[in-house]
């Protein structure tokens with residue numbers, strides 16, 4: 119990044135760093151070559167006049183955002199083709215820079231439609247659809263959620279009834295609540311979609327299955343007969359994406375359009391069930407596994423913005439007549455921002471782990487070995503929920519830490535927030551996902567009680583709970599991990615005990631589940647938190663990190679662990695695991711860690727290696743020239759392009775001069 123024009127405050131911050139930023143940046147991305155390649159690809163976007171001439175996203179109406187989103191996405195796609203980039207990670211680096219936090223109207227096509235064909239279609243189906251989809255003749259999405267049901271997939275109402283006479287499925291939306299509602303890129307962009315519908319054949323229902331459905335003409339994009347489709351209207355964010363509704367009026371599609379890799383309907387209507395019904399949920403598991411990194415990136419970017427800004431912003435003389443300190447020197451600012459910085463590192467590392475696990479398990483599934491599916495489901499569902507919640511709440515804190523300017527779109531923070539926060543809902547509502555993880559933990563608990571060996575990341579379950587913490591003034595990483603293990607093990611047991619006592623008291627299984635669900639949620643959250651702490655501790659043992667970097671990252675990791683305990687103290691203290699004295703160690707350690715991290719705070723956010731174009735923020739600029747940038751942003755606002763705004767003639771003039779009238783005044787007289 120260019121050192122030109124960097125403000126003295128930021129230049130001094132960088133010169134104080136005690137570790138090599140490049141060493142940490144290489145580690146976080148996975149090596150020097152990858153970092154170089156990322157920078158190369160992102161520089162292409164940064165230099166490209168096409169992106170430079172785009173109007174600021176924040177000054178666009180929703181329709182303009184969609185228009186801009188589509189034109190950018192198509193341009194990006196063509197550029198990727200021109201550059202011969204097929205690797206998903208490389209394409210991501212380029213896209214991340216070219217259209218940062220602008221949810222692409224083609225996003226569902228490459229994130230869900232293509233992967234679903236790849237994973238759920240037969241070789242013949244792939245041969246037919248993939249060339250068309252890869253070349254954007256077929257543009258598709260994933261249409262599962264309905265007006266009435268999102269979470270409960272088995273409750274979906276869209277039907278696909280097989281007619282052996284014509285060898286067709288009849289797709290139908292029998293009720294208002296059966297209309298598909300929310301799928302991205304559906305309202306105006308897609309001409310196809312994978313539709314999740316209840317399969318009926320030979321008079322029997324077989325649950326939700328996937329069907330390839332053409333909804334628009336590939337010649338002129340007109341909506342095909344038997345289909346009603348449109349956008350769902352404005353949302354909290356996602357202006358670039360045409361999330362849509364869709365319904366079918368007894369639409370007939372060929373039998374071959376059922377995605378038949380795992381389950382089949384023969385010509386005569388005979389149903390062949392899959393090896394495991396949950397294989398049909400594979401696309402959701404893929405996306406959940408990648409959302410953890412998405413959320414972590416959003417939080418990391420918010421930390422870059424708020425920490426750089428806090429190093430530039432000065433406020434309130436420390437003593438009468440004294441210099442105004444950088445707001446980053448206020449302990450309360452550090453208390454809000456440094457734990458989030460630590461959390462951003464932890465979640466990025468967790469994101470890497472879960473995605474690699476997805477790839478490994480997926481490899482096994484491809485070979486027909488489904489043994490690890492439950493673990494992957496529990497890990498990806500829980501971490502998706504934990505990470506999106508932590509990141510969304512954290513981004514909002516970062517925004518508030520920027521004072522008034524944080525509220526401006528110029529800060530870039532609102533755009534990041536509205537892009538990350540729907541991750542709490544899509545691909546499985548967070549509480550529901552936590553409860554899926556809890557379901558797995560309950561099974562593990564009963565297996566542990568029967569003396570069975572558990573897989574690696576749940577081996578702590580069922581451990582002896584009559585222990586005391588080994589925590590001393592020094593706050594060793596090992597003692598932190600032990601504390602998180604104890605808390606998770608205790609909460610898993612408490613949830614299991616509660617379930618058991620409700621059942622023994624005469625409640626039915628589902629009543630006992632609901633009556634224990636708050637405790638089950640706590641247990642799952644504690645489990646995910648433990649995972650993040652332990653994974654962080656393990657990750658910083660990497661050989662590629664220099665000793666100076668390890669020293670700094672050890673402090674960051676300690677802060678992550680210590681802060682998490684202090685924020686959830688009741689759960690760690692309820693059974694007397696920690697003494698009051700030990701809590702004192704932790705409190706003092708947290709404050710000491712703030713001082714420890716302070717000289718490296720800017721270097722630590724630099725190591726995330728986000729160019730200004732990704733941040734899209736006047737406050738988070740690498741050069742720290744925030745005031746000029748804010749002023750330029752204000753000057754560029756469309757409302758500043760005329761001296762007198764048209765509303766003066768419509769409304770103000772008649773108010774100031776009552777001889778003239780306006781619509782509003784007329785209305786008031788009535």
Ligand SMILES: CCC/C=C/C(=O)SCCNC(=O)CCNC(=O)[C@H](O)C(C)(C)COP(=O)([O-])OP(=O)([O-])OC[C@H]1O[C@@H](n2cnc3c(N)ncnc32)[C@H](O)[C@@H]1OP(=O)([O-])[O-]
Pocket residue numbers: 229260262263268269270271272302396399400402403405491492495543544545546547550554557558
């Ligand atoms: C880019 C953004 C675009 C957004 C796109 C979208 O949002 S698209 C829309 C996204 N929409 C959503 O994400 C909707 C969220 N909803 C769901 O995913 C499901 O309805 C559910 C998981 C909540 C329940 O499912 P259910 O009622 O069918 O199941 P059940 O509770 O009866 O449990 C039966 C057993 O199955 C197990 N099992 C479940 N899933 C998996 C799996 N993937 N793998 C392996 N296993 C799995 C479960 O643990 C249990 O095991 P046990 O204990 O018996 O051994």
Ligand SMILES: Cc1cc2nc3c(=O)[nH]c(=O)nc-3n(C[C@H](O)[C@H](O)[C@H](O)COP(=O)(O)OP(=O)(O)OC[C@H]3O[C@@H](n4cnc5c(N)ncnc54)[C@H](O)[C@@H]3O)c2cc1C
Pocket residue numbers: 226260261262263266267268269270299300301302356361540543544545546547548549550553
């Ligand atoms: C931006 C965005 C993009 C989306 N894109 C797509 C897409 O491309 N394709 C698609 O098919 N869908 C998409 N969706 C829909 C999304 O997947 C669903 O909204 C999501 O799965 C949640 O389902 P729901 O809306 O039915 O929530 P609900 O299930 O109605 O949740 C409402 C509340 O009820 C609670 N609740 C529900 N069930 C339980 C339970 N069993 N136990 C305890 N509490 C429960 C939840 O915790 C929540 O608090 C998108 C949604 C958004 C916001």
